[in-house]
Amino acid sequence: MKYAYYPGCSLSSTGIEYDMSTKKVAKSLGIELWEIPEWNCCGASSAHLTDHLLALALPARNLAIAEAEGLDVAIPCAACYARCKATEVEVKNSQEMKKTISEVIEREYAGKTQARALLDVFVNDLGLDSISALVNKPLKDIKVASYYGCLLVRPPRLGFDDPEDPQSMDQLIKALGGTPVEWAFKTECCGAAHATTKSDVGFSMIEKILTAAKEAGADCIATACPLCMNNLDMRQSQVEAKFGKNYGLPVFYFTQLIGLALGLNPEELGVNKHFVNALGLVKKLLEAEGRRDTA
Amino acid sequence: MSEITKKIQEIAREILEKGEAEIVIGWEKGTFWYLSPPAFIDKPEDTQRLVWDEFCHNNLSKYLLDYKNHEGKVAIFVKGCDSRAFNRLLQDKQVDREKVVLIGIPCTGLKDQDKAKSLGPNGDIPKAQKCMECKYPTPLVYDYLIGGEEALNEVAATKEAPDFSDVKAVEEMTPDERYDFWTKQYDRCLRCYACRNVCPACSCRECIFDQTRIGWIGKANNSSENQFFALTRAMHVAGRCVECGECERACPMDIPIMLLNKKLIKDINELFGKYDAGIDPEGKLPLGHFDKNDPEEFM
Amino acid sequence: MKRVGVFICHCGSNIAAAVDCEKVAENAKSFPGVAFSTDYKYMCAEPGQDLIKKAIKEHKLDRIVVASCSPRMHEPTFRRCIESGGLNPYLLEMANIREHCSWVHPDDKERATFKATELVRMAVAKVLKNEPLDKSTIPITKRALVIGGGIAGIQAALDIANAGHIVDVVEKEPSIGGRMAQIDKTFPTLDCSACILTPKMVEVANHPNVNLITYSEIEKVEGYVGNFDVTIRKKARSVDMKACTGCGTCYQKCPSKVPSEFEMEMMDRKAIYTPFPQAIPNKPVIDRENCRYFKTGKCGVCQKVCPTNAVDFTQEDELVTERYGAIVVATGFDLFDESVYGEYGYGKYKDVITGLHFERLINASGPTMGKIKRPSDGKIPKNVVFIKCVGSRDEVKGKAYCSKTCCMYTAKHATLVREKIKDSNVYVFYMDVRTPGKGYDEFYTRTTDQFGAKYIRGRVSKIYEKGDKLIVRGEDTLLGRPVEVEADMVVLATAMVAKSDAAKLAQMIGFSYDQNHFYTEAHPKLAPVETHTAGVYLAGACQGPKDIPDSVAQASAAAVKVCGLLSKEEMPTEPIISAVDEAICAGCGMCVPVCPYKAIDMKVIQERVHGKTISRKVATVNSGLCQGCGACTVACRSAALNLKHFTNEQILAEVDALCL
């Protein structure tokens, strides 16, 4: 199983642990990731607000490189995925756009290569059975709130899961031995950049998600987006201060949870790089494991 | 081969002696060494005439039409292609399965009669074209099997698949070249209807080419009428041809009739999905049903 | 010698302006078989027709060609004309030299005249091979079948019965009444549904011309208009209908409790039961799957307590076959599977219910005796949210169509909540409010203005539980703002969908259905109650979402069609149908699957061959079913099948004539 890998810019900065854990886990699961050489920014957030052609051309270049290699592209970041998917679909459905794009990027791109969310690849290509077969440290007694965010399963019809009530990450958590909690905020907006520009708006959005996860009885949150991670993890203490709450909810990339369940070293997965202490929960997990072992 | 001949004679004798059938249809040696015409045996002692060799081309299933009103049972030997022909007749409701005893012969392919004639008995005679493209060398339906399951597996391994390269070659010509090609072929046609008479898909009580009162076709033997015959015959066997190649073998003028049949087979597979005629006598015929999602080219 | 008369019409100047009609008439004189040819200003007018009739006599004409307008316009006129002139009406052919010639080639008289001449030559060549055809008749069985005993079926049955015809009503459930029986009140009048339905149920049950066959299903349908042979499976009730008095002792004593389908599983019924108190027939059936006696062999309480010994465990399904002249299909609808909307939490949260649940909740004989109580804890809800278009108008998750009734019944529900719970708040999330019906918009206006229901234009994105509340989040698209409502109960207006077995019944009877499995009417405007199969009519929501008035209207319309049919002893059949030449037919059966009307069967014939009698199979065309499309003629390689009036010989003659 081989995919072109498009990490995107967040995964070499704020989301570095997403990149670390993705690579580690992919290797353990036997997925070969071929990082697109000299990949460029997908243009997320800025490009599609300013220039439609630019917004398509940027991801198209990366997709074209993968297409020449005959590979579909696995994309961890939800925003990169959304931009790449939009490009793929538009090029695939318009001869005219295909021509224009190929001229702009000076490469052939026919829309044959598919943009695939990393979660989709794990759950639907590799399959839950193959993953659970390799689990040796099940996430027993860990209650996880699967948080998909706004972009991962949208727009409807193009996505790989139900856009309103997605299930794939919940099933993955189950396959890892954990317990997905029932909650209604799976696809709620995390506020994106509002936390920076209009913090009162942004913070209240984060507060809603964290409160809902806590009330649903979650021990932690799983995510598939570096920006969601920023908001839920980095901003958590600020939200706690502002609203006088105390969540203490560690946030994981789903890849980190897979890694933990596979028994990989937490530090190699970047679990130590979070703002809200995540190692505590890991320790609890390991201790529980130890108790079970000795019992 | 002689071993199979022995088995054939034995089983035929047994069938006649036990009264399982009144007639056994097989092959015997003909006037020339490269011909093995059909034999109609009704006495146990005559079964020694039966043979099996590389020239047992005749598709015996077609002869069952001559026994439609016969009260007793008829036994016939079937190669892969004969068994597809039998299914063809079954699907066209022309034979009663209960009234036929089928003896299957796994077939490793027969030799080209025309080449045999010119190369002589010691020549290196190639396989017949139809056998080089045979997808079903083993009988699909039978009551007895010569050589048992083992032979079945052995022969199954020899199966081939037509690559339609000959059809593609014609397709690649310009329209005028194609027209010239076919005109040259069908200008030779004598309208002897031998192709029709041997064809297991041609089971009409009265062929339209014999219906002079409607006037589908004139009696004149000219290109136009010959082409009408060629195209109409092709359309009538479309989706029904079992690829036994008998039409082409029977043609005294060497017209490549299978080249038309194969074109239709290729198109049916491309347009309406994979289909081999004479495999499932219960199935739907390609021109006997439709799919709402068939290709749309007529908008 | 055949003697053809050719009549070229000028149609005033409509034809004559572009075609030299005299010349065409002159040219036609030289065509083989033409004995007389002339032109005239208006062939269809009285003098024109007289001209034809006179010529038939004077010139001993035995077949006629009229070159004029489209045969789609005047073929019937000229057929009648030559018939009164003494010829068989099918010895007519028309050449369309107006729509297909003069009107489309107004500027080139020479070529238009040439074309008209050729069209006439084709018509002459064809008419020479025309055969006289006679309309035959098929007998009509004066008995109608109504499938489905809901309001549509009841209405159709009553109308047919009142016209004096015998009608059987087959209902799958133990009682007639259908969906309307489950409904509490009806919009826009808010009269009690049972109060207007039950009298009709009683009327239909007591009608001397109506025969109710409940707890029964259609097993097989054969035949054709006027003569449908229908096999009905009467399921074993396990109760002797004649002996049972409907006293109800059995179901009072029965120990097995089963969630009641009628009460939307919010209440229990017994294993021996009637679906609801006003059921007709008011005689119970045993639900064998849930009956202790049938499961364990022990119990039999009902049998012991029955004062008339009516309980009979040994009853078996019974198959009866009856012949009918016409069929009305009124099988109704199902509700969309709302669990598809995971974000609404139906099935997860007890207080998220459907409109039909709500109907039972508010019904005086329902599980809460008409008090609106939440299913979870029985509390009276203060804040009630209604969500419309759940499954309707949603191509992604549901159905693309509008379910038509939800706007009105949601308005009704909103009104009823406000009426019954004085301090309640009602919120309705909607996409559009569609109220096309008499008094409908006035009702909706009262719901908002008088009863104060708050309508919010926008979709709901999610519902989740918070304590004992349901948080409903959505968008108010008019204000462009997200909204959040703390609700005690949420009611989903789920889409109406076709019955799950709708396609099966349509295939059995032999008519078509659409991609949503609603039955297809013969014409969306001009034949809305007919199907493509003669003698089969549609009523109610099986054809598409409908409210009660529409269903009743369609049922009466279907009944009129049935009565029209049954009022005759026999009906004429179109003679342009296929025919089999048995001498040629080889019995291969290729024609059978291509016939859209199941008009071709195989039959066995006997014949003598070489002194022996043998039997063989040949195709046979049912003249009652054949509609004359000719599909079979092309499937038949040996041309044993031929279509009358469009025979192979005729079409070949036309092709040949065109090229002379």
Place this chain on the structure above:
Amino acid sequence: MSVKEIPQNWEPKILVFACNWCTYAGADLAGLSRLQYPPNIRILRVPCSGRVNPQFVIRAFQRGVDGVLVAGCHPGDCHYVTGNYFTRRRYLLMQRLLQYVGIDPERFQARWISGSEGPKFQQVVNQITEEIRAMGPNRKLRDAQ
């Protein structure tokens, strides 16, 4: 075939098999709407496009027609419910077979034209007439006369 070979005063002759319920009605509508098209077509009325035997088509070419159009209701709209679905199957094959024996694709065409598509009828007739006019008389499959 080059333009030179086209004889003077030659006019193409095109046979249209039109189903009674859609295409024939569409042609009537073209007339009612006075939509002009070249007078080269001859409409032969059949109940359904499913009635058109491929043998009729070959016969027309034999007798000297320069082009043939088989036209009927759009799939799904057949007056006889399913006739045109069989037409579609049959003529998808027939069209390919005719081309295979050398008939130019323009000479045989099939189209769906509904009773409300007068303008489409006009446009299809215009197009086919022009295509065939440009190709010249058909000599393939013709009787030697």
